Amino acid sequence: MRSKNQITVFEHQRLIVGETYNGTTFKESHRKSLEEFYGEGLPYFSLIHKGVKFNEFVGALQVDELVIEVLPKADKGGSEQNWRDLLIGMLKAVGVFKIHAPSSSSLTLKPNSILDLYFELFIKEIEYLLHRGFIKKYRKIESNLNALKGSIHFTKHLKYNLVHQERFYVSHTIYDNIHQLHSILFTALVLMKKINTNVHLFSRLGSVLLDFPEMPVIKVNEALFEKIHFNRKSEPYKQAIEIAKLILLNFHPNLKTGQNHVLALMFDMNKLWERFVYVSLSNNRKQGTTISAQTVKNFWKPNKGYTSYMQPDIVIDKNKGSEHTIVLDTKWKNLGGYNPSPDDLRQLYVYHNYFQAKKVALVYPGDKKECRGGKYIEIQSNDLTDNECSVISIPTDSINFDIVMWQKAINTQINNWIKAN
Secondary structure (H helix, E strand, O other), X not given: OOXXXXXXXXXXXXXXXXXXXXXEEXXXXXXXXXXXXXXXXXXXXXXXXOEEEEOOEEEEEEEOOEEEEEEOOOOOOOOHHHHHHHHHHHHHHOOOOOOOOOOHHHOOOOOOOHHHHHHHHHHHHHHHHHHHOOOOEEEEEEEEEOOOOOEEXXXXXXXXXXXXXXXXXXXXXXXXXXXXXXXXXXXXXXXXXXXXXXXXXXXXXXXXXXXXXXXXXXOOOHHHHHOOOOOOOOHHHHXXXXXXXXXXXXXXXOOOOXXXXXXXXXXXXXXXHHHHHHHHHHXXXXXXXXXXXXXXXXXXXXXXXXXXXXXXXXXXXXXXXXXXXXXXXXXXXXXXXXXXXXXXXXXXXXXXXXXXXXXXXXXXXXXXXXXXXXXXXXXOOOOEEEEEEEEEEEEOOOOOOOHHHHHHHHHHHHHHHHHOO
């Protein structure tokens, strides 16, 4: 059941002020908040007359009480739930959702959006940590005690204890569960309770907060998370901290009005598709084959400055020399039977020559299973060369949105193309 304050759209779709979507109206106040959010240089959508148009990013945007879910769509078929399941499945396959629960079936909520799923995953991780027991760490504190403990802080001792000679203002170390990891998790829980709109999660959030030791709410930034290093003792916190990081760093408060804050959990479908195809091939890799993602090769060196490089999405090497190298470039768009863009073809032409590849191909999602070959043309004679660039279309409507089946189908289709003459 969809939340009464949720709008579900597909990538590249528009939202217009005053229009109603799924029973929920997109308001001018929502547009203004997104306009201010857009000013931060984020590429999730474009501003249009009296509305917004979404780009190739999918996921969830929460504007105060309104959740805008943006789903991928590569063909004309499939329901909202089909595409939602596909997106969640792709994210799980590439390792975005790693939890300590034995499987996703242990989740009690059927997610209405990626946002709901993240919130429940976070609660699940906190429940896991509470069950196994919070770790303790040493920390230094200052306090005014009736007994000498640690070292005396002479300046403050004279200031506070001039007439209380029975006391000692000291610096000392204590061993408890009040430390940075717990403060980050507590801060994320407090924020989540403030912005959560899913009634099924309210009681679980309240229960977790009651069991959680009182911690200071802290300000977080990217640098704070970069300084965190996990060891054997703190490793169980890793997934909870990763989700907390995603939620806290992608929350954008409206400091002017104090309302209509924006939380954005969005994913670039081009990058997700690239990673998904790579993982699908890697999971079914045959012995003696190397599959690499984002292989870097230097391409151009200026007289001064930095060297430019090329970076194909996927390189498959049979470990038999360059004549067996395969280069794939992935694009999340449905060609609909049309040719690839000249820029995409030029890019693969360079990869073909620079990697001395046996084969190159552009990999797209599509309506049907298809592999179209095509050869580059010799510049001087206008004759066809032996350099071929194929267009591989991976169907999304024939696997009932079963991610494991889809990954196997992708691997089979691409390997059949590799084997073909």
